[in-house]
Amino acid sequence: MTEENVWESEGLTAEEYEMITAGLGRRPNRTELGMFGVMWSEHCSYKNSLAVLRNFPTEGDRVLQGPGENAGIIDIGDGQAVSFKIESHNHPSAIEPYQGAATGVGGIIRDIFTMGARPIALLDSLRFGELADEHVRYLFEEVVAGIAGYGNSIGVPTVAGETFFSPSYRGNPLVNAMCVGLMDQQDISTATARGIGNPVMVVGAATGRDGIQGASFASDELTEESEEDRPAVQVGDPFMEKLLLEASLELIKTGALVGIQDMGAAGLISSSSEMASRGNSGIEMDIDLVPKREEGMTPYEVLLSESQERMLVVPRRGKEELVKEIFKKWGLNAAVIGKVTADGKIRVYNQEEPAAEVPVRLLVDDAPVYQREGRRPGYLDELQEFSSRDFLAERKKNRSGTDYNQELEKLLTSANLAAKSSIYEQYDHMVQLNTVILPGSDAAVLRIKGKNKGLALTVDCNGRYCYLDPEGGAEIAVAEAARNLVCSGAEPLAVTDGLNFGNPMNPEVFWQFEKAAAGITRACQQLNTPVTGGNVSFYNESPVGAIYPTPIIGMVGLLEDLNQSTDQYFKDEGDLIVLLGETGAELGGSEYLKVVHDRVSGKIPELDFAREKAVQNLCLKAIKQGLVKSAHDCAEGGLAVALFESCSGNSRGARVAFETELLPEELLFSESQSRIIISLAEENLAEFSELADESQAGYQIIGRVQGRTLRINSLIEVEIEELKAKWQAALPAMIN
Amino acid sequence: MKFAVITFPGSNCDRDVCHVTGEVLQVTTEMLRHDVRQDLTDYDTVILPGGFSYGDYLRSGAIARFSPIMEDVINYAEVGGPVLGICNGFQILLEAGLLPGAMKVNDSVKFVCRQVKITVENSEIAFTGSLTRGETLQMPVAHQEGNYYIDPVGLEELEANNQVVFRYLNQKENPNGSLADIAGICNQEKNVLGLMPHPERASEKILGSEDGKKIFASLLDYLSSREES
Numbered sequence: 002m003t004e005e006n007v008w009e010s011e012g013l014t015a016e017e018y019e020m021i022t023a024g025l026g027r028r029p030n031r032t033e034l035g036m037f038g039v040m041w042s043e044h045c046s047y048k049n050s051l052a053v054l055r056n057f058p059t060e061g062d063r064v065l066q067g068p069g070e071n072a073g074i075i076d077i078g079d080g081q082a083v084s085f086k087i088e089s090h091n092h093p094s095a096i097e098p099y100q101g102a103a104t105g106v107g108g109i110i111r112d113i114f115t116m117g118a119r120p121i122a123l124l125d126s127l128r129f130g131e132l133a134d135e136h137v138r139y140l141f142e143e144v145v146a147g148i149a150g151y152g153n154s155i156g157v158p159t160v161a162g163e164t165f166f167s168p169s170y171r172g173n174p175l176v177n178a179m180c181v182g183l184m185d186q187q188d189i190s191t192a193t194a195r196g197i198g199n200p201v202m203v204v205g206a207a208t209g210r211d212g213i214q215g216a217s218f219a220s221d222e223l224t225e226e227s228e229e230d231r232p233a234v235q236v237g238d239p240f241m242e243k244l245l246l247e248a249s250l251e252l253i254k255t256g257a258l259v260g261i262q263d264m265g266a267a268g269l270i271s272s273s274s275e276m277a278s279r280g281n282s283g284i285e286m287d288i289d290l291v292p293k294r295e296e297g298m299t300p301y302e303v304l305l306s307e308s309q310e311r312m313l314v315v316p317r318r319g320k321e322e323l324v325k326e327i328f329k330k331w332g333l334n335a336a337v338i339g340k341v342t343a344d345g346k347i348r349v350y351n352q353e354e355p356a357a358e359v360p361v362r363l364l365v366d367d368a369p370v371y372q373r374e375g376r377r378p379g380y381l382d383e384l385q386e387f388s389s390r391d392f393l394a395e396r397k398k399n400r401s402g403t404d405y406n407q408e409l410e411k412l413l414t415s416a417n418l419a420a421k422s423s424i425y426e427q428y429d430h431m432v433q434l435n436t437v438i439l440p441g442s443d444a445a446v447l448r449i450k451g452k453n454k455g456l457a458l459t460v461d462c463n464g465r466y467c468y469l470d471p472e473g474g475a476e477i478a479v480a481e482a483a484r485n486l487v488c489s490g491a492e493p494l495a496v497t498d499g500l501n502f503g504n505p506m507n508p509e510v511f512w513q514f515e516k517a518a519a520g521i522t523r524a525c526q527q528l529n530t531p532v533t534g535g536n537v538s539f540y541n542e543s544p545v546g547a548i549y550p551t552p553i554i555g556m557v558g559l560l561e562d563l564n565q566s567t568d569q570y571f572k573d574e575g576d577l578i579v580l581l582g583e584t585g586a587e588l589g590g591s592e593y594l595k596v597v598h599d600r601v602s603g604k605i606p607e608l609d610f611a612r613e614k615a616v617q618n619l620c621l622k623a624i625k626q627g628l629v630k631s632a633h634d635c636a637e638g639g640l641a642v643a644l645f646e647s648c649s650g651n652s653r654g655a656r657v658a659f660e661t662e663l664l665p666e667e668l669l670f671s672e673s674q675s676r677i678i679i680s681l682a683e684e685n686l687a688e689f690s691e692l693a694d695e696s697q698a699g700y701q702i703i704g705r706v707q708g709r710t711l712r713i714n715s716l717i718e719v720e721i722e723e724l725k726a727k728w729q730a731a732l733p734a735m736i737n
Numbered sequence: 738m739k740f741a742v743i744t745f746p747g748s749n750c751d752r753d754v755c756h757v758t759g760e761v762l763q764v765t766t767e768m769l770r771h772d773v774r775q776d777l778t779d780y781d782t783v784i785l786p787g788g789f790s791y792g793d794y795l796r797s798g799a800i801a802r803f804s805p806i807m808e809d810v811i812n813y814a815e816v817g818g819p820v821l822g823i824c825n826g827f828q829i830l831l832e833a834g835l836l837p838g839a840m841k842v843n844d845s846v847k848f849v850c851r852q853v854k855i856t857v858e859n860s861e862i863a864f865t866g867s868l869t870r871g872e873t874l875q876m877p878v879a880h881q882e883g884n885y886y887i888d889p890v891g892l893e894e895l896e897a898n899n900q901v902v903f904r905y906l907n908q909k910e911n912p913n914g915s916l917a918d919i920a921g922i923c924n925q926e927k928n929v930l931g932l933m934p935h936p937e938r939a940s941e942k943i944l945g946s947e948d949g950k951k952i953f954a955s956l957l958d959y960l961s962s963r964e965e966s
Contacts, residue, residue, distance in 0.1 A: 149848045153879070154789040156749025240747050240792025332746065422851075429850045429879040431938050432787075434753045439945075448943060450756065563943070 011038025024363040039267035046368035049505040057532040071112040073533020084118040087179035087499040087555040089538035094176040102147030103237040109180040111263040117190040118182025125162040130171030132735040154239035159428035160445035166416040172543025177499040179555040192262035194276035205311040207294040241310040248331040257320040264311040270304040272313040278365040286339025287350040300356040375512035387602035389588035419731035442568040443485040455560040457491030464549035475520030482556040488632040490565035491558030498535035503547025513550040569633035570650025582676035593670035615698040635676035641669040657704035741780040750787035771804035777813040785826025798828035827931030838887035844914030850879040854906040862927040867955040874948035876939035883933040885915035
């Protein structure tokens with residue numbers, strides 16, 4: 002490195018270095034340059050995504066806190082609120098999967114209790130390459146163990162999630178964790194530094210050299226050499242965080258705080274400058290006063306360290322001893338390191354020697370915002386032209402007598418559709434005594450103690466759809482998340498988005514990003530579910546290329562009456578099975594094409610918002626009237642897979658007969674959107690029909706819960722118990 | 738009547754137990770800190786809850802057993818006070834020597850959280866008096882170190898003294914590979930019970946099972962009859 006390109010080691014461009022020099026009126030010193038390097042990284046500044054994210058609908062009657070804080074907050078009535086957010090930890094998990102995933106969980110939990118909420122649930126959305134690859138198996142097992150290790154220990158149940166496998170994620174797994182917290186509205190806290198002279202304190206763990214430049218590391222592509230970046234991955238201590246959680250919530254309850262902020266990415270420098278930015282203030286601090294666990298750390302290292310389980314708090318003047326007392330009780334550090342100032346600057350000293358002085362505005366608010374160039378990828382035309390009907394006709398010519406039982410079994414024992422119990426049984430999904438609907442159904446349902454209401458939670462995204470059509474795929478992700486909640490008996494309220502993409506400097510990747518964001522915007526407007534926060538993760542590339550665009554949607558819904566919570570499993574012999582919505586010839590992008598024919602192509606299913614809303618409204622109305630015994634979103638794998646899933650829970654059979662013009666493959670495996678399979682007692686049919694006839698949803702009585710086998714027309718006849726055993730054994734068999 | 742629930746640093750089922758004993762069963766329940774010595778004889782039962790005390794670093798329960806309050810728990814047990822250890826609480830009781838044997842990591846080497854069926858092997862202690870021998874209960878487990886082990890002589894003694902209180906229904910239901918499918922044991926005096934399954938997670942209909950409540954209900958029956966006599 003020469004004197005001239007000193008900025009490169011901090012991940013900055015020559016133009017950005019010029020901006021910094023002009024803004025400061027001088028060249029930055031090494032420490033200051035490091036501060037800009039992390040604060041102007043994509044991870045902290047959203048410089049490549051902000052222009053696009055601004056279009057999201059972020060307001061609504063229930064939104065108490067939209068994007069811009071540690072997490073969003075929504076009003077759930079009775080003076081209570083829910084705080085929730087999703088965050089990625091992809092690159093750390095690629096390099097050091099156990100710790101990467103564990104600290105991802107730790108980070109998102111901190112974001113939630115920072116807002117004043119007690120974390121009550123975790124969800125995870127995971128993407129890996131294919132399990133035939135030994136390294137992928139290692140990543141998969143370690144990531145799951147890391148999530149379990151952290152979440153189980155700290156005592157926050159992991160109640161829902163999704164895991165999807167595709168070669169596109171081989172070198173770059175996605176690990177997105179969502180946390181949901183519950184609070185009284187009076188305890189809402191913000192990450193603000195206000196009140197000249199108020200002390201600034203570091204609380205929690207001591208600071209070491211771990212995770213330095215983690216934010217910059219997250220804002221670059223993974224390369225062959227990335228494995229050598231292990232020091233950029235932090236190490237988590239859930240025990241420490243459990244103490245920090247209890248101490249922080251106790252402190253928040255005292256009312257002594259002005260502001261509190263998690264020290265996550267870019268550690269002390271980002272937490273202090275962001276708090277000052279929100280408070281229109283400055284902060285002066287001496288890094289010598291920061292409790293450290295290593296000798297001889299430079300200001301650069303202390304400011305950029307991403308040591309876990311730390312918070313920055315600004316109490317009112319005179320409350321320093323109270324803060325120390327509470328943290329001491331929990332065996333934790335609390336040290337005054339500086340104070341809030343009026344001059345809008347971050348001023349850093351080391352043993353009273355000036356080390357850095359930077360205007361907050363320049364560091365945080367004036368970070369560059371780029372409108373990157375987008376270009377429709379060349380691959381799309383050919384992929385979208387593919388006609389599954391022509392393909393199936395061709396296949397028919399060449400062979401006779403397809404065994405659809407076998408094809409269904411093949412689907413159910415493929416990695417994406419196989420039972421995920423071997424994953425979620427490693428997570429404590431019951432601690433805190435709130436989990437009413439356990440993992441495995443459309444959405445998790447949690448009760449709220451002392452009230453007769455509940456929350457429904459889900460995460461959803463189909464990256465393959467988004468690869469074939471980012472805008473349509475993102476719309477479907479939102480619609481399906483909402484449908485999952487509705488099937489559980491909840492009204493969808495709000496969204497957090499985990500946007501995972503490749504390198505935004507690549508115009509084709511940026512086009513995917515723009516289109517996916519447009520899809521989220523449209524769907525959230527249509528379904529009235531504002532975005533209250535989220536996370537952008539770019540540079541998810543590896544030597545094999547960019548990942549599938551993967552905009553993960555986390556959604557929270559409210560059940561006004563907990564007795565309405567509904568799972569996806571058939572209950573009683575003789576109940577009627579009704580399909581809401583319509584099935585079309587829509588195999589493009591389906592699991593069927595991928596698993597049975599090894600094809601990723603075609604037009605993805607259409608999403609008609611009018612029908613989607615009609616189906617959701619009808620389902621929710623019927624649930625609220627007490628007519629529905631089970632409800633299940635008909636999604637990946639199509640009708641046959643969804644029926645099997647509904648049969649599996651209580652080991653019920655079903656006899657389904659269906660009049661249709663569709664080809665057998667289309668009937669069984671088409672992934673047409675806006676469909677829900679419900680079951681109901683025959684005596685409720687009249688009342689249901691009345692509701693349904695008023696609706697534009699479209700519905701069809703397709704069969705009955707009956708016996709121990711699943712029969713669909715003359716195409717499928719399978720023993721549920723037998724297939725269930727294979728379905729449950731499939732994923733563990735791929736690991737061992 | 739009054740219960741004590743001990744909170745160690747890293748306990749995470751302490752609030753859950755309090756919810757069940759306090760809200761569901763309506764027994765006055767106090768949470769006591771690990772680091773404050775306390776005369777426990779005022780309490781009718783002492784419960785060591787589940788969780789990851791001290792992060793389960795070193796070995797589960799190995800550090801918690803040195804907490805100041807554990808001396809009081811030992812004294813309390815010695816004078817016949819009912820002590821219930823659930824999951825991590827069971828592990829702490831083993832480490833503290835209030836129960837014999839030790840825990841190994843699960844056979845699968847993985848954490849396991851799921852519903853299991855257990856049978857009642859001894860229905861004559863304070864915690865099981867209202868149950869019947871051979872009765873099957875369903876409740877969740879959630880642990881990584883629940884693989885109970887004791888040497889052959891110890892096992893023989895346990896069996897001979899009827900100290901095996903709960904067993905997993907069969908090998909298939911056994912989630913951790915424990916010796917003789919042991920899910921819960923008591924001491925020779927029968928006033929200290931440790932078990933891996935979580936009865937507090939199966940004490941309300943809304944959560945899927947009320948079988949765990951039967952254990953608490955037995956305890957309450959025992960305590961009220963003791964008060965009457």
